[in-house]
Amino acid sequence: MLDIKDLHSGYGELRVLKGIDIEVGENEIVALIGPNGAGKSTVIKSVFNISDVTSGNITFKGQDITSLKTHEIIKLGISYLNQGKINFTNLTVRENLTIGADQIFDPGTVQDGLEKVYTKFPDLKTKENELAYTLSGGQQQMLALGRSLMQRPSLLLMDEPSLGLSPKLQQELFATIASLRDEGISMLIVEQNAKKAIELADRTYLLEDGNVVLEGGKEILENEAIRNVYLGGRY
């Protein structure tokens, strides 16, 4: 459903991605791993047209979206859970949840979505009128994920969603991600824990210095290079 072909992208003069091909199929979970600065976030930013794409093509469900504006891309059913400042800290929990869906849906649909998210994450319901910065790390992550889900995406792009979470919360997050697939959402996930990523995903791409250097299914856990470099140390 998402098809990235020979993508060159970066920021101004800085070239980050040097011609990569990545594909995400219908109902598939695809992981993107690689060292810091490899360009993982830039892949997602390119899809969302918030980095400077210099050449190549990105198509979604057969439609070329390479030069669509961000708010147009969202309407097609792609949502992006970013890395870093993931919530509007000075807005309430409820405002944080509805703000994404509000841009594309009528109030009734937004309200429906809100109730579904509150059922999925009851913690958010009890904090609905608090400002987002008062939430714990795990709740922040739920809030951001909840906001994305309210946009009813068929493709969810997630940039290191497990970062900063305790092992227990990470476990819960991965379970949630698996359940999202059952709801028919395809996912492209950037993950710093290579082992977890490969186990979770149907296919994994290894990105190094702006190039895809390895691609495969769960069998790449056995790959020499992966074992030595990523599964031994930090990764």
Added chain:
Amino acid sequence: MKNEIKTSLGGKTIALLAQSIINGLITGSIYALVASGYSLIYSTNNFMHFAHGISVVAAGYMVYWLFSLVGIPFYVTCIITVILSAIFGLAMYRLIYLPLQKKGASNVILLIASIGILTFFQNVIQIAFGSGVKLVGYIEVSKGITFAGVTMTLLQIVILIISLIIFILLYQFMQKTKTGRNMRAVSNNSELASIVGINHIRISDISFLIGSALAGVAGILVALEQNLSPFMGTNLMIKGFTGAVIGGINYVPGSIVGSFLLGMAENLGILVLPSGYKDAIAFSMLFLFLLFKPNGILGKKEGRFDK
């Protein structure tokens, strides 16, 4: 006998203080109109729109031209002035700032551009209207109403009431409407705002429209209360900016509170200092706040969740 003198002196001092505070509120309400528009624009666009000052002065001259020279009824003049101010602000964004941003201009370049715009239009006004002061004189300078030793003119009461109504409406707009919430979101985290689908250019359009309409209202009130001169925009802008910095430049209610505090500080200050020191009081406060409390009194601590 002794006691009587004491109390009457005490009464006078209190009346004097009360008068200064009232004067401060009136000055402050004009500063606050300038500051709220300025900080609305700053918080959603992140660059210093110093040409905001010219929106105020242009509105003042618009009132002088339409009402005093052409003879259009006053209320019609006010409506036209506010609408044109809003459009003028939008035009500055669309024709100057946005094209510069698209060419990759930094916020410092935009600041320099804004000073250029301010200077340019101040000179245009001087060429069009001359450098002498202009007086609108719609409301006669009346003797004023004295209550409990404090004197206020009708005009001053009107200024205070109008600005308070506008601030309440502005607050409601920011808190209760979807657009207001989107503006707060852009101000809090502009990258995330684009990611969730908020069109930043649309938000900038609206912030320039509303911010400059507020400048238009300020200009009308200035025209009623003071003499107009082509270069008064710089001073007004500095006062509005100072008020915004005192209260919190990124937070519209903060900038309003800060402006009232500035107005009062100026008017209380000249109880003990010669009245020529008004501007010096403002500059000292600006300097101290920039140095020691750049987020202002109410400016939100970032409180952001950085992973």
